[in-house]
Amino acid sequence: MDRFTVGPSGRVLLADLGVDLAEVLRRAALPVAVYAHGTAELTTAEYYRFWRTLDEVVGDPLLPIRIGEAFRAEVFDPPLFSAFCSPNLAVAATRVATYKKLIGPLRFEVDAGGGTLRLAMHWPDAAAAPAALVLMELIFWVALARIATRTEIRPVRFAAPVHVPSKTAYREYLGTPVEHAEVPAVTFAQSDAERPFLTANDRMWEYFEPALRRRLAESETPPSTTQLVQQALLRLLPAGAATVDAVAAELAVSSRTLQRRLRLEDGSFQAVLRTTREALARHYLSTSRMSAGEISYLLGYDDINSFYRAFHAWTGHSPEQLRARA
The missing domain is CATH 1.10.10.60 (Homeodomain-like)
Structure with missing residues (x-):
């Protein structure tokens, strides 16, 4: 299904950033009801339009970094919150790759080999994906690793097919330069990928996993x-x-x-x-x-x-x- 799911967690994150959500929706020509109540779904075109408008309204070239710094475990929906319950980054990536389709048609690829963990993103209509959105999805993994380990983890490679403003600021935040590549991807050293998460919680994962598996099975059944x-x-x-x-x-x-x-x-x-x-x-x-x-x-x-x-x-x-x- 060509749908991105948006829920209450997004409102919390935008509120923390001081974003006027109603203004973003108005400029993006999206009904206020999209983010006003519960969970809603946007087509890829609508979701991209929302992110382009958000970037314009905020007017900050460091918006993806600001979002990364505002990430908190409690603001995520279950598929992403489950990542914090994982024992380490490698397991978190595998879990998210499995359940990412519950959030949208972004395909997530995990490659563990050669002493690194590479996480690649394959966007629908990739050429139209907003730069701020692409960078944010990559930065999420850096933020997740740092929050969960309470360590200033730095990726060994960070690459995206978009123009990156303020390259110096991004390099300072990431600890590595932003490279240009056709497929957006962030790569971590194996030692960091296996570094224990202080947020690991097996009981919480056991609580979430059955519901996630059920939702995944339902999503693979054609809707009536x-x-x-x-x-x-x-x-x-x-x-x-x-x-x-x-x-x-x-x-x-x-x-x-x-x-x-x-x-x-x-x-x-x-x-x-x-x-x-x-x-x-x-x-x-x-x-x-x-x-x-x-x-x-x-x-x-x-x-x-x-x-x-x-x-x-x-x-x-x-x-x-x-x-x-x-």
Whole structure:
């Protein structure tokens, strides 16, 4: 799936950096709901646009380094947090390479041999990947190694196919010069790759691993048409594009084909639209202080009265009544 997952941990990291997230989303032409609640998914193009805009808004050539310095174990989602539970960097890299696909279509390659540990990144549409994003993903591993070992570990090689501003500052942070290479990669000495993590926690890994394996198995199972429509609606509703034609275009099929596939699953577009709107409405009412008017807008209604009528039909209550009961 061509989707990058973004979650609450990203909001924490950006808040620590003093970034105005709403401004970044506005400039990137992305709905505020993307980062406002829970976990959302962005296409590769949207994810790249977000990072390019973030880089522009912050206006700091050292943004990847600032992010690396702001990394904390508690701000990561489970696939990445599990890295901190590993006994060392080599094991952490292997685990992340296995579960990286749960976060997005970035392919992660681990090469342990010749006395080094090389970690390479293979981006979708690599030529379009923002430089700040590419550098940040590489710097993450340096930051992880330093945080987990409490040692100023320096990679033996750091290479990326992007222009690096302030090369002196990057060299000072990394302890090695930034080289140019077609494939982004960071390489560590074997002694550093095997240096024990002070954050190692076998019990935590045993807790996370079954859920990660289950999610990985689910991700390798093709989603149903109903699930694909739900995912598309989550992206399109805030833009007021809750029509079968808009969803069909998003999924690159004709409206007739989309409706036929939904019927084969004993469903319909209107049924999926209704259940998606109801679930989102209940979520917004129970987890935020947004007004009914704001929720109505995020659900793609033309006017608030239509939302009120629909909500009463779903629940038998008004939004205010349901929020009070919750």
